Amino acid sequence: MQNYYAGSPLNRLSYLRSVPSFLASALESPKAKFIALDSLQPLCKDDKDGVRRLHYLKWKDVKDLVGPDPKHVFHGVDGKNEADVPDMAVLGKPQQMQFRKAKVGELSTAEKREYFLNQPALVFLGVDERSAPESAKSLPVSKPDENSTLETHSPHGDPFWAIDVTTFKHLKKRIMLDHGGAKFMELRSGAQTMPNEEASIAAEARSLIDWNTRNRFCPACARPIRSVWAGWKRSCIPGEPASDGAEAEPACISRKGVHNFAYPRTDPVVIMAVLSPDRERILLGRQRTWPARFYSCLAGFIESGESLEEAVRREVYEEAGIVIGEVGYHSSQPWPFPSSLMFGCWGVAESATADGDVRVDLDNELEDARFFTREQVLEVINSTKPMQLSREQVARLDGKEGAGASEGVEEAKEKAKSEGSFLMPPATAIANTLVTAWATGKLFNQHPSGVSSSPAAPAAHKM
Amino acid sequence: MQNYYAGSPLNRLSYLRSVPSFLASALESPKAKFIALDSLQPLCKDDKDGVRRLHYLKWKDVKDLVGPDPKHVFHGVDGKNEADVPDMAVLGKPQQMQFRKAKVGELSTAEKREYFLNQPALVFLGVDERSAPESAKSLPVSKPDENSTLETHSPHGDPFWAIDVTTFKHLKKRIMLDHGGAKFMELRSGAQTMPNEEASIAAEARSLIDWNTRNRFCPACARPIRSVWAGWKRSCIPGEPASDGAEAEPACISRKGVHNFAYPRTDPVVIMAVLSPDRERILLGRQRTWPARFYSCLAGFIESGESLEEAVRREVYEEAGIVIGEVGYHSSQPWPFPSSLMFGCWGVAESATADGDVRVDLDNELEDARFFTREQVLEVINSTKPMQLSREQVARLDGKEGAGASEGVEEAKEKAKSEGSFLMPPATAIANTLVTAWATGKLFNQHPSGVSSSPAAPAAHKM
Structure with missing residues (x-):
């Protein structure tokens, strides 16, 4: 039994979320589709039959927000070392932040704080591989490494992304001008007419953008947190003081071991x-x-x-x-x-x-x-x-x-x-x-025989 | 099918977690049982057959830590208003905190911060009502109000609590002296011999104490958070600045609406x-x-x-x-x-x-x-x-x-x-x-007929 908001066609490729070269190629791909969200409302457009559809943006629509060079956006995605924090010129450049300094290390504590807290949330959702020819439906031939790209790991996949544009008024105005008829719509009230497949993608996007935007500080040490793993992990920044008055605070407990609060909550x-x-x-x-x-x-x-x-x-x-x-x-x-x-x-x-x-x-x-x-x-x-x-x-x-x-x-x-x-x-x-x-008498016996091999619901990532 | 760590005999009475009079009576009850945890290890004692059992403390063992007057411990349990924060003399009084001031309002910002961050975590786990005579196994006769007590809502129940003693060396030393043979033990390595029922209570205690102690700051605004609802909610403190340098920060988004991060994570x-x-x-x-x-x-x-x-x-x-x-x-x-x-x-x-x-x-x-x-x-x-x-x-x-x-x-x-x-x-x-x-051929067909009325697992709170 497949319910609404389930049944996503995307292959999440979760093990590639920590591979910068793959993420960069998936970001600047001409096939990339971006779901922009304003206050958690995805950009939609009603078609001529009144059916609500997601309205996807392209890389060119959002690149000003993310930074011009995708190769640097996910530099240091594991977030473990201070050296991983890239030059500020290339990671996120919202209009309202003009510190006129080239490196994060040159910022004052207050500037650093503002810089990290204003990064736009950007989440890799997965790839749609349904257009792949039957002959190409096989697993990737190599395990991921620093040379992995969209081409090596999902040559026929369309990459899907979610991006939060809530605080970027200029960009929103331009989107409205360039994409006539598109509107940011409440997912829940529009759900009745949105096709299930798109609703399931929108569900993933909404949950992840919500988690990235509402969780701004480390619950263990109060330091600002930054996004790593393409939006699937949030980690506090070593060396960043918890507050102006507490430069000498000890390292956060979250720097050692695995802590559930660093990962999206379900x-x-x-x-x-x-x-x-x-x-x-x-x-x-x-x-x-x-x-x-x-x-x-x-x-x-x-x-x-x-x-x-x-x-x-x-x-x-x-x-x-x-x-x-x-x-x-x-x-x-x-x-x-x-x-x-x-x-x-x-x-x-x-x-x-x-x-x-x-x-x-x-x-x-x-x-x-x-x-x-x-x-x-x-x-x-x-x-x-x-x-x-x-x-x-x-x-x-x-x-x-x-x-x-x-x-x-x-x-x-x-x-x-x-x-x-x-x-x-x-x-x-x-x-x-x-x-x-x-x-209608169908509540029990989901698996009456225990030997049938017909799927109870469609497999998500059939190759 | 009931797995280990499930099958708790406790009735959680979750709707009474916000009722101060009930909580106070459940705290000072001579029937109250406290599970003390040191670095998430519950206090245990191996019996003569080598079976590991939880070793419960009484109210008299822990009252110094919690405060002498249970009526005030849960004053303002909903945590919504600054006025709810009670006089510091009666809410939590760890040995190492001697500010020599009677009210929270008299503390400096730094003192306030230290005060709230050092509250001992205290969690109401539920009541064990299995000793109730058959004739008394009925639902409470009145709905909860400001006069509800253990007597009115669970007259035959033994209240169970969990309390974190990790940072209180003096108390731990006294526990060891007063309770010969008791030790703080790793739940997981001891699990093999601990009876299922006690392991399920210990599981609830460990998860909740972990959540209360690792989540110290509001992820939305970085202010210190305090425990409300007897350990089942954590809420940032209005009026408390996020940091020394940010007195004028706006109210936290978590003060409006419902936010999942305020509740225990599963x-x-x-x-x-x-x-x-x-x-x-x-x-x-x-x-x-x-x-x-x-x-x-x-x-x-x-x-x-x-x-x-x-x-x-x-x-x-x-x-x-x-x-x-x-x-x-x-x-x-x-x-x-x-x-x-x-x-x-x-x-x-x-x-x-x-x-x-x-x-x-x-x-x-x-x-x-x-x-x-x-x-x-x-x-x-x-x-x-x-x-x-x-x-x-x-x-x-x-x-x-x-x-x-x-x-x-x-x-x-x-x-x-x-x-x-x-x-x-x-x-x-x-x-x-x-x-x-x-x-052994028992994986499928949990509910073969769909009409059997025999429980798949024992009901938790049979009256």
Whole structure:
């Protein structure tokens, strides 16, 4: 089962993220495609059928931002030594930074700080190799070294990049002039019409740019951090003082060993179809800030020191007061707001499934939760038009609006009760996948025989 | 299937982490149990049979560190307002900090910084309610408010806490004097003999103390952060300058909206039994730093913007050059080094399963990977004594020793080849679970009927 935001066609080639020669050739390639993001909104363009597509920029559109010579952009990508920090003239040159000095070493502490904190975030996403002729679909013939290039490792690949342009007004103005009709669009509200493949690329871009731009200082030593490994690692800078008043601070603990905070964060979440003991009814709940009559599956972050199955049981117990027995896994979905991975599960209640037994006053996450019959759910699935949420409604789903958005909820609850009718998340959300799979008898038995060799989902990087 | 480090008996009561009255009563309760950690090593004691057990401290053992009055320890647990920062006299009073001032507001910027950075990490882990009589096993009668206590919400629960004592030499000395035979022990090397239930509690404690102690500064603004929500949230302090030279810096972005970096990090990992197309052989690999003849399942971190299944395919492709078709989920395991969650999967190779087809020179993570027959694997499973790794061997498995540890590997490889014999991870690792499940015909069909109501694993918080 492949959910929306999954199914990317890109081969990430993660082992080449630390190879400067490869990255440089992938940057200046005429085949390179750049996704520009402004406040995490990717540059898009709606086609004549109203379908939202990513609008890719070329190297010439962004090279002023990155620096004229791609060979130097990724010099010292491992970030371990101070000597790795290249001359400032060639790494990132945002318009507003004109220190008029040639080398990083000549900057004052305050200038250095400003310089590193204003580097534009640039992330290598992978290559699209689908245009390769069948005869060329083989693994690279040599292992990566200092001479590796796009030509040696992915001769038929189109390199994909993400770049944050938020603070570069001049560049944004020029993009708008040069690319008529293109606009920076909220990924989530546009998701309903964007083809899955592009949405999955946009998901990777959004999560990585978010991580690079929100994490500016080392959590262990407070020094500014710089991007290494083409956006897939962030590392504090040795020799750079944590603050003006602390020149003599000891080396950061992150300079020794492996530290998870140096790598992009992915937050695992459980989301579950909770079923009555006879599996004929499903539990759905709603938060008070959600749009009226909107119900969805229960969900929550997996915590340290618990298994997937234990997280399902804890969340259902805390949110609805219901004890779960058997738990199974169905499918997963990357959710780039900002960087979650949803594990779609099912769980069977052991007791307490009359409406009066459901308790939402333990953690007070939900304002209502109750069991729906298969008939009620099928009615909604079959009648609902594809739901296009407004920006305001998306904000409510994200809980950004606070309690003020709950007006009309009581009324809507009464309405939903009497009509037996409600709203569900759109098909692009895994909650919809789970509810629909249950209602149509396809929730269990993902691998019925255990001997079938047909893939459950398309392989990502078939050669 | 329940793996080691899962199966905790604790009810985490996560919705009470922000309720000061509850936390205070759970802190000073005579039933409270404290796990002290020194450099992430929990205090343990081996019993007369050589079984390693957690050695719990009481409130009286640690109250000097936390502050004499538990009612004030969690004052202002939401950390949103400067007014929430309590008088320093009552929140944390490590021996080495004697500013001789009564209120935080009277401290200089440098003193404030030192004060907040030296708070001892204290984490509420949950309550053990298994001693409750059957008649008392019901949900709390009231929702939490400012009068909630241990008595109102878990009258039969024993509260569990974790506390970091690393920097408090005086306290450690006293603990050693008062608790003869107790020692701070490496969780991983001791894991082989520690009962599963205690190991699962220790896992939660280790991950949370690690997160609290390694994350000292806000990654968005570089200000010192303080612990809120009883160790489950870390939040920068408004009004506290980022550095001495930056008094006028704007408010941190983390003061608005929800930011994942304020919450404990859990890193999802895929680990997989990779099978030949006929499912009769299994792919195992070894890193060059591992102990000689040691082979295990392939594994890697799940990245942003990919599903569980896609991560399995990418990792196997990058580490061994093999294309995977069908993928299934088996079970999961919390892995508290420092805070991973292992998703145990299986995947079936679509081609390239002769030894010559396996490629380890793409990402160079492995020095060798090859397929083993069921017979070879069963021989190892049936012959291996429970493996007790030395501290040095554990360090090698963690890759801390670098390439220097690979001496003898070539020789061992030849030996393994000729003998068909090798070493596997111990039963406490999910890699062993997966390999054993495959070899004994139990890898597939976790939920064969889809209608059984017997739990796949014990429910965590049965009432």
